[in-house]
Amino acid sequence: MTDSPAGSQTEILDADECWRYLRSSYIGRLAVINGDVPEIFPVNFSVAGETLVFRTAPGTKLRALLQGTVAALEVDGLNPYATEVWSVVAKGWAQPFEETTMRLPDDADREPWEPGIKDHLVVLTPTDITGRRFAIRSRTRWWPPLDFSADWL
Template sequence: MTGSPEGSHTEILRPDECWQYLRSSYIGRLAVINGDVPEIFPVNFSVAGETLLFRTAPGTKLRALLSGAVAALEVDGLNPYATEVWSVVAKGRPGPFDEGSMPLAETDADREPWEPGIKDHLIAITPTDLSGRRFAVSPRHRWWPPVDFSADWL
């Protein structure tokens, strides 16, 4: 594996691998700055080219997204056997989707938000910073607490 600290088995993902994982996913966590406070929201999203798209309604999230501050979308997943996990973080300046930049039909932007309610604002983030990592899951006995609750670790 490449780009890993000494002794670590974490693999740093190439940008094309990050995009492959993003295209295989549809839900992540959106981090925005609301004034001086970070806020994190679950969002379901679509990928169009190298742009991330999602719908939202007026409120805290939309105000923060349109404030001009950088936002981040983190997406995680695991392989079918749960032996390997990955995480991708895309950072960029969000803004309203520009319908002149690409046809909506090609973007899968009609994906319905999971949360009920009208979400009329289609937001786009074209990442200026994209990073990801992948690593094997350690055996359970290494990261779950002991079963014996009488142990003195409590």
């Protein structure tokens, strides 16, 4: 872990810390490129070694992933006292899960948020993983004002 430039209190996480945070979570946002348009989807995921595994149904997300473009999964969290937050982004390539060459994580059948059959198991293998952690300022500094006057716009 190192401090970010310009005196910021943001800590840059090393790869081991990023994986530790990913293993502690199971909900993230998957970013894919659909043609020339970025799309973002919430996903429930599992960690298997140094890969990320999730289920999906046929549709935009699966089509974009199978086109061979890079994808990213972002996962955020906070400590139990809500005094510190973290964010990890894993970028890499997705492929269908191959039973003959990969071990299925124990929790790969996690219940999805959205109803329906999610019968495609996808593996995202990160080629780049980055993370940040920082202390939360007083809540009065980041809640919007109660009066949405011209000063707010």
